[in-house]
Amino acid sequence: MSSTAIPTARGIRGERPFIVFMLVPAFFFLIMFYVYPTLFNLEVSFTDLSLFGLRQGGEWIGIANYVELVTSKDFHRVIFNTVFWLTVVGVAVRIVLGLGLALLLDSKVLDKYRLKTISRVLLLVPWATPPIVAIVSWRWLLNPQLGDINKLLIGLGIVEQPIAFLSEAAWVWPALITIITWNTLPLVALTFLAALQSLPSELLEAAEIDGAGRWQRLRYVILPHLKPAIIVMTLMSTFWTFNNFVYVWLTTAGGPGLYTNVMATEVYIKAFIDGRMGYSSAVGVVMATLMVAFGMIYLRFIAQREFKEVF
Amino acid sequence: MTTRKTRLLGSTMLGAVALGTLWAGSAWADAEITFRYAFDNVDQIRAGLDKFEEDNPGITVNLERIAFKDARDQFLRETATGGGPDVVFMAYVWIKDLGSADACLPLNDLIEEHGISEAGFDDFIANDLVLGADNETIYGIPFATDTWGMVYNTAIMEEAGIEKIPETWDELLEASRKAKEIGKIGFGFAAGTSSANTIWFLANFNWWSDGGSLVVDDGAGGYKLGISAEQVASVIDYYKTYLDEELTTPGSLGLDNWADPAVMEPMAAGDQFAALVPVFTATDIFDAWRGRNPGQELPFVTAMTPHGSGSPTTHLGGQSLCINANTEYPEESWKLMHWLNSWEFWDNYNTIYYPSQKSLLEQRPFPEELSGMQQQFTQGARSWGPYARGPAAIAMMWNQTSREFGAAFIGEKSSQQAAEDLLEYVQGLL
Structure with missing residues (x-):
């Protein structure tokens, strides 16, 4: 039993002015740097504001930007790229590989060969590498003429001609997801590793005594234990990935053609290349709306989990 | 007492004026x-x-x-x-x-x-x-x-049996095929999509030299399209041939800068037959070659761009x-x-x-050594003219051109579809 006294409703009411006072700075910053820009962006999305007319302002055009966006074939492609390739495939690869890596790092094999510490340190290297450094390095590695990956593939006789990983339609998404995964996988793996280490060894021993094999232990003991971490990481990764601009822009700039153009790069292209701030804001609003949907799922999950933990 | 006060006040005011003047002077001076x-x-x-x-x-x-x-x-x-x-x-x-x-x-x-x-x-x-x-x-x-002009490697021309400087786009394609036969890159260019891509220039040079233009004056103070979808599609197909037959820089679709090392390095190393570059980039190629081959005769010649049914045209x-x-x-x-x-x-x-x-x-x-560029500059360079004067921002047409070309290059759209989409977009801007 906890000895902490639960405040009564009357007690909370008495503290209300103090609570409000303490929340004012946080609300101030939220309104200034989040609510106001969001509302401003929403307003801009109903105008034809141009990059070349920032001083003059835009004309109110109602929902024209949204109509154009919904009927644009290019935008359908952008949505598909963002949702399927970048988010679904990108996050799934990270979760599966992260899980595998965490299981490997937690295994007795690494312990046996005294590789546990070094492997964990090595795992941190990609995470500690700034995205821009990772992207530039990978671009060189994947370069068809000078890249080591092509040299290796040709040297091993796997391919005869170099592969233009970042410009051939068949390779560009796998290459892009490889770069994102390399840079962001460690966080996922370490999170799962931490969850794995909180698994009581007695549970695994009991399962083993009951005759559970490796697969059954994974299926019925380990995965259920990791489920909350997997759900949280999946949702968090979805947030980070869906919004991501840096990896796609610096690796392919959305090309070739529109093949890797995603919502975040579309916002940039429309605003700063086509100069259509109004349309770009509309894309941003759609993007934010989708994120809110994800956010509600996340919050619902967290709330449920906390409710279960408390009661 | 009053006199002293007046003097004090007067000298204070004078001092303030002097200081102000000094400050203003120093502000001007700095x-x-x-x-x-x-x-x-x-x-x-x-x-x-x-x-x-x-x-x-x-x-x-x-x-x-x-x-x-x-x-x-x-x-x-x-x-x-x-x-x-x-x-x-x-x-x-x-x-x-x-x-x-x-x-x-x-x-x-x-x-x-x-x-x-x-x-x-x-x-x-x-x-x-x-x-x-x-x-x-x-x-x-x-x-x-x-302006832009062609740079050709004369050593490759000789080795590949290319008898003369290509004068038409078709001759350039044929010469590139011959260069490939001896293991060299033909016409190297960057075909990637970005805000500062190269394909925009290549596309315009090609259709300008064939009598087409994305934007023209309509004769009534407005602007209209000056090219058909078929013409645009044929230009897309032309450059796509280089990609499909591997006659250009490997990984060209991933490059957006005409001076990307992947395009320039093979030129400077003598492994590429031709490049279409600005004057200063040609100079960079020559300097790089001289740095590696001191005292040797430069194996490059510059020339006007190839042409279609019209004359060679690049932009000023x-x-x-x-x-x-x-x-x-x-x-x-x-x-x-x-x-x-x-x-x-x-x-x-x-x-x-x-x-x-x-x-x-x-x-x-x-x-x-830049005489071909000089000729291009004086005889074959045009102003962007109606492109710049018209209501469509060049950056928007530039970006969309690279998107549509890119979509066709990778087979996401047919050349005809990409051409129609491009013209529909530009028409919407006009």
């Missing part, structure tokens, strides 16, 4: 202006600015660098919030839009008061591109000029200078602009590029 530049000969430019500071005590010039492709958008964002550098370096074709955005200071009064260069405003090439939408207000001064390109509309120092900025357009500056400091003034260009002819 004008600090910023010049934002986007090319790589920064040391030369800095040396030129040092000389300007020496000749104009009290004016300090900070030199800022920016990637050329980011220069316009960054400046627009800054000026919209009252900031930005005092003098900027922009593409010719951006000035009209910057003027419309009130980002550049109108220069008519300054030109009227002080004049610009010895030969006046008419001495500047492509000066129509620095006018505002009213075709009267001058928002910039052309600074450097260039270049960069202009504009003064930030927010500047606190318009007079000092104007002084700097004057200096940057003087023959003394071009002759002693900015020696890599070519000035926009006809009178200065006469004093700096292209060297013999």
Whole structure:
């Protein structure tokens, strides 16, 4: 039993002015740097504001930007790229590989060969590498003429001609997801590793005594234990990935053609290349709306989990 | 007592006036202006600015660098919030839009008061591109000029049995096939998609030389499309052939800069037959080759671009200078602009590029090894004209062209579909 006294409703009411006072700075910053820009962006999305007319302002055009966006074939492609390739495939690869890596790092094999510490340190290297450094390095590695990956593939006789990983339609998404995964996988793996280490060894021993094999232990003991971490990481990764601009822009700039153009790069292209701030804001609003949907799922999950933990 | 007080008050006021004058004087004397530049000969430019500071005590010039492709958008964002550098370096074709955005200071009064260069405003090439939408207000001064031309490797020509410099686009394609037969890259170019991609230029040079143009005057003060979807599709197919038959730079679709090392390095190493590049990039290729092969004869020749049913055509390109509309120092900025357009500056400091003034260009002819470029410049370079004057921002057409070409190159769309989509988009802008 906890000895902490639960405040009564009357007690909370008495503290209300103090609570409000303490929340004012946080609300101030939220309104200034989040609510106001969001509302401003929403307003801009109903105008034809141009990059070349920032001083003059835009004309109110109602929902024209949204109509154009919904009927644009290019935008359908952008949505598909963002949702399927970048988010679904990108996050799934990270979760599966992260899980595998965490299981490997937690295994007795690494312990046996005294590789546990070094492997964990090595795992941190990609995470500690700034995205821009990772992207530039990978671009060189994947370069068809000078890249080591092509040299290796040709040297091993796997391919005869170099592969233009970042410009051939068949390779560009796998290459892009490889770069994102390399840079962001460690966080996922370490999170799962931490969850794995909180698994009581007695549970695994009991399962083993009951005759559970490796697969059954994974299926019925380990995965259920990791489920909350997997759900949280999946949702968090979805947030980070869906919004991501840096990896796609610096690796392919959305090309070739529109093949890797995603919502975040579309916002940039429309605003700063086509100069259509109004349309770009509309894309941003759609993007934010989708994120809110994800956010509600996340919050619902967290709330449920906390409710279960408390009661 | 009253007299003493009056004296004290009087001397205090005098002191205040003197201090004020001194402060104002020091403020004038300490004008600090910023010049934002986007090319790589920064040391030369800095040396030129040092000389300007020496000749104009009290004016300090900070030199800022920016990637050329980011220069316009960054400046627009800054000026919209009252900031930005005092003098900027922009593409010719951006000035009209910057003027419309009130980002550049109108220069008519300054030109009227002080004049610009010895030969006046008419001495500047492509000066129509620095006018505002009213075709009267001058928002910039052309600074450097260039055009594009072909560079061919004569050693590869000889080895591959290419008997003459290709004169048509089809001959260039055939010659590239021959170059591939001896294990060389044919016509190397960057076909990637980005905000500063190359395919835009290649596309325009091709259809211009065949009588087409994305935007033309409609004869009634407006603008219309000057090319059919079939013509655009044939140009897409033309460049796609290089990609499909692997006659161009490997990974070309991932490259967006004409001077990408993947395109330039094989030229400098003697592994590539042809490139279509600006004048200064041709010079870079020659310098790189000479650095590796000292004392040897240059195995390159420059020539006009190939053509279709018309004549070889490239664009009269270049960069202009504009003064930030927010500047606190318009007079000092104007002084700097004057200096940057003087023959003394071009002759002693900015020696890599070519000035926009006809009178200065006469004093700096292209060297013999760039004779093909010279010919292109004098006989085959056109202004962007209706592209720049019309209502569609060139950047938008530029970007969409690369998107549609890219979509067709990777098979996401048919050439015909990509061409139709491009023209529909441009039509919508007009």
